[in-house]
Amino acid sequence: MxxxxxxxxxxxxxxxxxxxxxxxxxxxxxxxxxxxxxxxxxxxxxxxxxxxxxxxxxxxxxxxxxxxxxxxxxxxxxxxxxxxxxxxxxxxxxxxxxxxxxxxxxxxxxxxxxxxxxxxxxxxxxxxxxxxxxxxxTRALTAYQLRVWKSLPAKAAQVITAPTSAGKSFLVLEHICRQAESREHFTAVYVTPTRALLSEVQSKLHARFGGQADIRISAIPSLDQLERPKQIFVLTQERLSSLLSVAPDDLSFDVVVVDEAQNIADDARGMILQDCLERIAQRSSATKVILLAPGAEGMPAVARSFGVTELVPLSTRLSPVQQNRIVLSKVKGKHFELNIALMGRDGVRMPMGNIRVERSLENKASRLANVAVELGGNDGSLLYETGAREAEKTAALLTSLLKSKSGELKSASLEELSTFIQEHIHPEYQLASMVRQGVAYHYGRMPSLLREAIETSFKQDEGGVKYLVCTTTLAQGVNLPARNVFIDTPTRGAGKPLDPALLWNFAGRAGRLNHDIVGNVFLLNYEEWDTKPMDQFVPFRVKPALAETLVNDGAAVTQALLDGALPAEQIGKPETFRIRACAGLLVAHAARKDLRPYLARVLPTSDGTVFDDLVGAAESAYASIGLPDDILAENWTIDPFGLRRLYDYLVTKIGEGAVKELIPVPPADAPTGHYEKIFGRMVELVTGKSMKFGMLAAPLALWWMKGMPYPVMLKLWADRRKRTEERKAAAAKEEGKDPPKPKTINQHIYEAFSLIEDVVRFQFVQLGKAYRDVLLLALRATGKEALVPDVYPFALALELGVSTEAGTAYVELGLSRIAAAALEALAPLGETLSAAGARQLLTDLDPTKTTLSPIVLSELRRLGLVDETRFAPATEA
Missing domain, CATH: 1.25.40 (Serine Threonine Protein Phosphatase 5, Tetratricopeptide repeat)
Structure with missing residues (x-):
């Protein structure tokens, strides 16, 4: 048949x-x-x-x-x-x-x-x-989901590639959970590219297990103090690298899941991911690897690069919902008319006709918001913007348009969300007024609980956020589909081309599996785009970042290693980041004593000269740096020559009797200026950047580590920046110049969010771990080994945003930093609070008698951390 x-x-x-x-x-x-x-x-x-x-x-x-x-x-x-x-x-x-x-x-x-x-x-x-x-x-699966489900128990490594709406991650998470339940001992790690996706996955796992005592679910890269027989880590590749550096050699994984696996092509972060997977594969040949991607080519070659030679593909391009691509164009000479055409096979446009809109489409800057208001209707709409600041501006415009069109919304749910933002972020934060109108924005630098609260509101069928302006963060696996997706550019940032596959991934949010059968992707100004990436489907064409760097910039890597100086990082030159990471990784493999076999496996060329040059340069650099193997092997994301400069400086300062100022202490005990000097020193000696940059972010880093609530922290930051602006204005006035325009409170908040995510929780975390490792080495080398226990591991506090035992215990349970800060007052004074103790405190918590925000209580319920049945009012017989 x-x-x-x-x-x-x-x-x-x-x-x-x-x-x-x-x-x-x-x-x-x-x-x-x-x-x-x-x-x-x-x-x-x-x-x-x-x-x-x-x-x-x-x-x-x-x-x-x-x-x-x-x-x-x-x-x-x-x-x-x-x-x-x-x-x-x-x-x-x-x-x-x-x-x-x-x-x-x-x-x-x-x-x-x-x-x-x-x-x-x-x-x-x-x-x-x-x-x-x-x-x-009992859930009825699609045919593809059933095929994946039946294949997951097989021992072979698998790559699962399917459209965003195909429901693949749900199946893999359930598979991990069942493995954990059925085995006596089980260890797995689920790797995500972003903290946003990490938070979503961790929440699902906590909700699934509901606090089973023998299973540890952790997003913290640390060993289990209770030594439970089963543990599931949910980590970014950076956190996984940190875990592998502190874990004993016999810690192996039964299952490793890599979500958004196409990110192995993502420059330096892709190299970190590849290195982690190699190290895991070396620990045990029995580890099962599952790669998830929204549609990718080249994954078998990627798997071979980290030691997996056989990869079973489970792929489909069939989305379970109908996704329509609709081309929207302003009618020439008619400011209030919009032409609509449906994109058919091979990108052929099928004219539908014109509609009249309420507002002029002449202004290109406001066109996206205007069209979304016209065509969004009562269904959820996602709008793509090129960056976080642009998302904020478009959301503000949407808010104004909707208010003038329909008046102020009256929604108890949105009012609750607005109050949460005012109380837990900042009372003057613009988002608080936007959400009252059913509008929000979403990007990776936002606090996790705020981001999740917005996502939850957007997923509501009624009474929630209807318009959400997003950046490419949403294309990194976060489960947030909508009826409508609006896109008006194929670029990101300052006009840089967006990978067409990433654009298709974002467009794949159109249509909600189990909640709809259709989704619309509106392509605004599409005929004016420089490229036409949506005419035909474009998969991710994945090539490991390491191999690509060796092929394209191998000579630059060799020269940097021979010169003993890595190129300065330049935003406009992404190859500088790749060259630095590649050089550090080669030195690490020289320290691991496997440089030649490693390069033979990952270098996709038969040119013996290139091979020998790289080996010679890396081994020469390794010998000249002269630091212990473990330091270089575990901190390769940091300039290895900078690590040597830091070590020499620390040894000199210890010799001068200044050892006390070098040792990081618990943030709550830090004297004024203590961490400012440490951060400034790290940045200057290791990265070569100005010490002033390190000291600029240092106060924010210290407040962050202390677990300071966002409203307090952001007020202190805004006040500090305003004083700086006033000094600059006074200086400009003395010179007869016009002072710079002062920033708004929202601009100060955005600046703080950016520094926290990009500097404090990324650069400073990596630098902080390396600083501690090198300091311990220097103390031992100078006869100060007795001071080693005094060195506070501040890198973890930088990552989590808490430094107390109680705060860390709450984060271990999957709670956001905002919730952990709100709950710290529940910890008994003078007692050490473990994760198990924190769970018991929350179990005993009566939600009806607490002043916690409804959003925080919602997070506790979502994670299964409160037992409301114990406090339910008795019903009459």
């Missing part, structure tokens, strides 16, 4: 009449999903019947391209017809395709067809065959 069906299908799609009928159905179906649509022709029952027959033939083949067409015919038919027979056939197609989530949604929210007993029985049997029990819930 499959062979005949394929032959018949080819005849159908080779007929122009088929494409004409399909175009008519597509245009009519899309028009039904728009808040404001041009007039379109109805699809006759006869034409619809012909298309449904074609689709019924398509599903009998094994061709995924034909399956995509069959699914589109089914979904668009459900949108345009109320004919019972046609609906029954469309629903039957979804069942044949194994798309039971969309089938179930359509039956509940669009309508059932003229049920036939045979059709109903076939659907229910197929649905039961595709269903899996997850806890107390």
């Amino acid at each position: 499959s062979s005949f069906a394929l032959e018949l299908s080819q005849r159908f799609i080779g007929n122009d009449k088929y494409w004409t009928l399909l175009a008519g159905l597509q245009l009519a179906g899309v028009a039904k999903t728009l808040a404001k649509a041009p007039e379109t022709e109805d699809v006759s029952n006869d034409d619809l019947a012909k298309l449904l027959y074609c689709a019924e033939v398509f599903v009998q083949t094994e061709d995924e391209t034909l399956h995509r067409q069959a699914q589109e015919i089914a979904i668009q038919s459900l949108l345009v017809t109320e004919d019972g027979l046609a609906r029954e056939r469309a629903l039957g197609l979804l069942g044949e395709l194994g798309n039971f989530p969309s089938l179930k949604f359509a039956e509940q929210h669009i309508g059932k067809g003229d049920d036939t007993l045979l059709g109903l029985v076939n659907r229910r049997i197929s649905e039961r065959a595709n269903s899996v029990q997850f806890g107390n819930e």
Whole structure:
């Protein structure tokens, strides 16, 4: 049958009449999903019947391209017809395709067809065959999900590549959980590229296990003090690198999951990820590796680069929801008219017509917000912006437009979110007023609980945020789909081209699996873009960053190692970051005594001269630096020559009797200026940057480590920056110049968020670990070993934003820093609070008698940390 069906299908799609009928159905179906649509022709029952027959033939083949067409015919038919027979056939197609989530949604929210007993029985049997029990819930999976689910128990390494909405990470998390439950001993790590995704995954795991005493779930790169038999780490690649540096050699992993695995091509961070995976593979050949990507090519070669020679692919391009790409253009000479066209096969534009809008589209800067308000309707809308500041500006414009159009919203949920922002971020933060209007922005530098509160509000069916302006952070795996996605540029930052695959990944947020059957991707000004990346699907073409650097910049790496000086980091020259990381990694492998076999595996060239030059330069640098192997091997992300400069400086200062000022102390005990000098010294000696830069961020870093609440910290920071502005203004006035325009409180908050995420929690964390390692070495070398226990491990405090035992215990439970700070007052005075003790305190907490914010309480509930049944009011008999 499959062979005949394929032959018949080819005849159908080779007929122009088929494409004409399909175009008519597509245009009519899309028009039904728009808040404001041009007039379109109805699809006759006869034409619809012909298309449904074609689709019924398509599903009998094994061709995924034909399956995509069959699914589109089914979904668009459900949108345009109320004919019972046609609906029954469309629903039957979804069942044949194994798309039971969309089938179930359509039956509940669009309508059932003229049920036939045979059709109903076939659907229910197929649905039961595709269903899996997850806890107390029986969930019908898509055909692809079922294939992945059945394949996961296999021992072989796997790469799972599918569209964003395919539901792949959910399955992998459940697989890990079941492995943990069924084994006596189990260790796994789930690697995420961003803290936003880390927080989401950790929350799901905590909620899934509900505080089982024998399972540790941790986003902290530290060993388990209770030595529980089962532990699941959720870490970024930097945190995983830190864990591997402190873990004993016999710590191996049963399962390693790498989410957004295409990021192994991401410059220096990609090299960190690759190095971690290599080290894990060396610890045990039995470790199972699972790579997740939203659509990527080249993953087998990537796996070979870290020692996995056989990789089983589980891939699909079939999204379970229909995603329409819609081209929007301002009509020339008509400021209030918008042309709409649907993008069809091979990028062909299918005109739908014009609509009139309420506001002029002449101003290109406000066009994105104007169009989103016109076409967003009552459904959730994501708007892509090129950066965090741009996201804030567009959100402010949306807020103004919506207020003038509909007046102020009245929503208890949004009011609650606004109050949380005022109390836990800053009373004057602009986002507090925006969310009252159902508008927010979202980017990686925001505090995690704030970001999660916005995401939760956006996912609400009613009464939540409807417009969310996002950066590329959302393309890094965070589960936040919407009915509408608006994009008006293929660039990021200051006009840099955006990887087309990343743009497709962002567009993949259109359509909510289990909550919708369709999503719209609106491409604004698309015909004016320099490129047309959305005409045809573009997968991630993944090449390991290390190999690419060796091939393209190998000579520069060799020269830097021979010169004993790495190139200064320059934002406009990303190759400087790659060269620095690559040089440090080669020195690390020289210290690990495996440089030649390592290069032989990762260098994709047979040029013996290049190979020998790199080996010679790295071994020469290693010998000249002269630091212990473990220092160089575990701190390779730091300039190895800078580490030597730091060591020489520390030895000199210790010899001068200044050892006390070198030793980091607990933040709460730090005298004035103590950490300012340490951070300034780290930055100047190790990175070569000005000491002033280190001292600029130092106060913020100290407040952060102390666990200071955001409102207090941000007020101190804004006051400090305002004093600096006043000094500069006075100096400018003396010189007869115009003083610079003072920054707003929102600009100060953004600056603080940026420094915390980019400097304090990234650069300073890596520098802080290296500083401590080198200081311990210097103390031992100068006969000051008795002072070693006094050296506070401040890198972890920088990463977490807490330094007390109570704060760390709450973070260990998966709570955000905001929640941990709010809960610290619950810890008994004078007692050490462990994670287990913190969990018991929260179990005993009566939510009805607390002043905690509803958002904090919501986080506690989501993680299963409060037992509200103990305090539920008694019901009358």
